[in-house]
Amino acid sequence: MLLDRFYITKRRVWTHIILWIIFSTLSGVVLFLLPSGIMQKFSLFALAVWLVVFGVVLARRVIIAYRRAIRIFNETQADDIGTYIEWLSIFTYWAVIFGVGCGLLTFLPDKYVFIWILSSIPFYSYLFYSYQNYLLFYEQVENAFEQDIQSEEELLTDTETEPKIVSEKEVPVSYTEIIEKVANWIKTDGYVQQGLTIKELSEILHTNRTYLSAYIKTTYKMTFREWITSLRLEYAKNILKEHPEINIQKLAESSGFLSRSNFIKLFTEKEGCTPAKWKKANLK
Numbered sequence: 001m002l003l004d005r006f007y008i009t010k011r012r013v014w015t016h017i018i019l020w021i022i023f024s025t026l027s028g029v030v031l032f033l034l035p036s037g038i039m040q041k042f043s044l045f046a047l048a049v050w051l052v053v054f055g056v057v058l059a060r061r062v063i064i065a066y067r068r069a070i071r072i073f074n075e076t077q078a079d080d081i082g083t084y085i086e087w088l089s090i091f092t093y094w095a096v097i098f099g100v101g102c103g104l105l106t107f108l109p110d111k112y113v114f115i116w117i118l119s120s121i122p123f124y125s126y127l128f129y130s131y132q133n134y135l136l137f138y139e140q141v142e143n144a145f146e147q148d149i150q151s152e153e154e155l156l157t158d159t160e161t162e163p164k165i166v167s168e169k170e171v172p173v174s175y176t177e178i179i180e181k182v183a184n185w186i187k188t189d190g191y192v193q194q195g196l197t198i199k200e201l202s203e204i205l206h207t208n209r210t211y212l213s214a215y216i217k218t219t220y221k222m223t224f225r226e227w228i229t230s231l232r233l234e235y236a237k238n239i240l241k242e243h244p245e246i247n248i249q250k251l252a253e254s255s256g257f258l259s260r261s262n263f264i265k266l267f268t269e270k271e272g273c274t275p276a277k278w279k280k281a282n283l284k
Helices: 010-032 038-076 081-105 110-136 138-148 152-156 173-187 198-204 209-220 224-242 248-254 260-271 275-282
Strands: none
Touching: 010 038, 038 081, 038 198, 038 209, 038 224, 081 110, 173 209, 198 209, 209 224, 224 248, 224 260, 224 275, 248 260, 248 275, 260 275
């Protein structure tokens, strides 16, 4: 599984192979050995339910892993890594619906089999398109998984305790030593470095990553990614003011964003308009 590199184990592979052999054998027995009638229909229904339950259980695991991965990435990665695996969540829901639909379509008369075939075209087209986009940022996603997710339990459980949010006036005394370091780092525009992680920043500031994460959440009320993104967007707006002739692609790269589309999306979410419209409205 793309979301869980720990999922594929020898034991699980053999378990799934054995289960599919049993399922296929039972399907053959029901279709070819049982006489047509209520018993055969009931058996087919039971097999369809089994298949749906299997799909739902697997889908639930993927959704949990996806949500946990997004949270971890938001707290440890400056770049919006979650954008490049968002399709996995959408695809999982689609796969469950498609799988249930296929289970129901098995009860259709033979003359309607073409409906089954046609229904699979958009499903596999979306999978192909999404995976092609994923491959463009495969290295960034894989590096993020390897750095921040060290075990299967970490991906499937959520035991982290959120730090208490306080006002800036109530910032703990223990944070005062890091305030100046962070302020100086911001002045150097270090946040425009692509691929920046909280681990790298903690090393630059000579502090602990957990300590730094708690400081960011307490002081700025944001995750690490949201904080860095806000700094990058302000940086991008300053560049637009100083160099209105700059193109969006170069602006995105200069501000530290991985792609032009990601920059436009984040800029629009914060400002309510695209960079081009913002420039026209603010640089008259």
